[in-house]
Amino acid sequence: MTTLIIEDEELTARKLGRLLVEVDPAVRVVGTTVSVDESVEWLRTNPRPDLIFMDIELADGQSFAIFDQVPITSPVIFTTAYDEYAIKAFKVNSIDYLLKPVKEDDLRQALAKLQTLRHVLTSQTAGMGSLEGALATLLQQVRDASVAAPVTTTVVLAHTSTNGTYRERFMIKQGQRLFSIGVDEVAYFVTRNKMSFLKTRDDSEWLLDYTMDELAQMLDPQRFFRLNRQIIAEMRAVDKVHLYFNGKLKVILRPAFDEEVVVSRERAGDFKRWLGE
Structure with a gap:
């Protein structure tokens, strides 16, 4: 599975790349970009990746601007330090929304969700068109349901530390x-x-x-x-x-x-x- 990482903090991007390979050795990071402009250029000049990990706050603006400049049909997993963009994230090709620092269990669940979607769609769309088109349709249904339902409650819980205490x-x-x-x-x-x-x-x-x-x-x-x-x-x-x-x-x-x-x-x-x- 080819993956593009859009992240302007080099250390964070490297850690995410290593964690991805640990969770799923079949993942291959084919590109890393650090800004809206660089991401748009990469997407225009490279083959469509199977998955995009996208930080929201980039050095030259929010990554939502990328969607306004280039068509994105790949599923997207957003990574961010903030939770206020959850609703907006689900209005684009988002299948998950992970708060930083990304935890292994959260990443594993997000990749499992993507594989489940692909498996279901592969069986349902045999001879009925492209998998990408079917995935886009299902993502639209997920977005509609997500916007209608409250999504911030589970996200806000991530403000507490894993063990309920904070660094002293x-x-x-x-x-x-x-x-x-x-x-x-x-x-x-x-x-x-x-x-x-x-x-x-x-x-x-x-x-x-x-x-x-x-x-x-x-x-x-x-x-x-x-x-x-x-x-x-x-x-x-x-x-x-x-x-x-x-x-x-x-x-x-x-x-x-x-x-x-x-x-x-x-x-x-x-x-x-x-x-x-």
């Missing part, structure tokens, strides 16, 4: 020395050049061996909020919030961050509720 400390390596930092000392987490860092309240910064998606699942959502793809902030680190253009919010952090921190219009409502609006 992070191990730091400095040369040959190891020490730990408690979450009470953390102001925010930030990613730069595809590496993640922990920023403490006293303005120290330490390298971490986790992606931002993994960190988002480890942290208590009552205390930490993912402001955007680059920053996860602890509540006390939010110094000021300003209204920004087009419904966005501009956040001033403490300790100060060296770039402008903006919360998207889609996330602004959740952010204000998190702050206690």
Whole structure:
């Protein structure tokens, strides 16, 4: 089964590729793209993959824009750190919606769902047209049913950690020395050049061996909020919030961050509720 991975975090893409092969050795990753434009170009110039794994938030926009620029007949499994796009995801060729970091059991179930659909359609459409056409018809039926039914309840449950607890400390390596930092000392987490860092309240910064998606699942959502793809902030680190253009919010952090921190219009409502609006 050929697979295209659309994911702008290199480490996340590599981990997903390895996990796919572990779950199903028959899977062959034939391409990895990191943006809307690159994905559109790849889909226009390469054979149709059997399956697409698609992150929603890409560096140059949301991946839903890909569907507006190129026909996609392959089934799609969305991967995202957020749950607010579930309804929208099921309006396109989506057979599943997995929250990051992707768990092996969730991935296995999603691939099993695809194989079941293919098996059923192969037996039902023999001599009656293409499997791809039949799959597209069934996906449309699934989308109609999914939009009519509430899908966010099961997705939101993924905000809790697997064992019901959240990380309280992070191990730091400095040369040959190891020490730990408690979450009470953390102001925010930030990613730069595809590496993640922990920023403490006293303005120290330490390298971490986790992606931002993994960190988002480890942290208590009552205390930490993912402001955007680059920053996860602890509540006390939010110094000021300003209204920004087009419904966005501009956040001033403490300790100060060296770039402008903006919360998207889609996330602004959740952010204000998190702050206690």
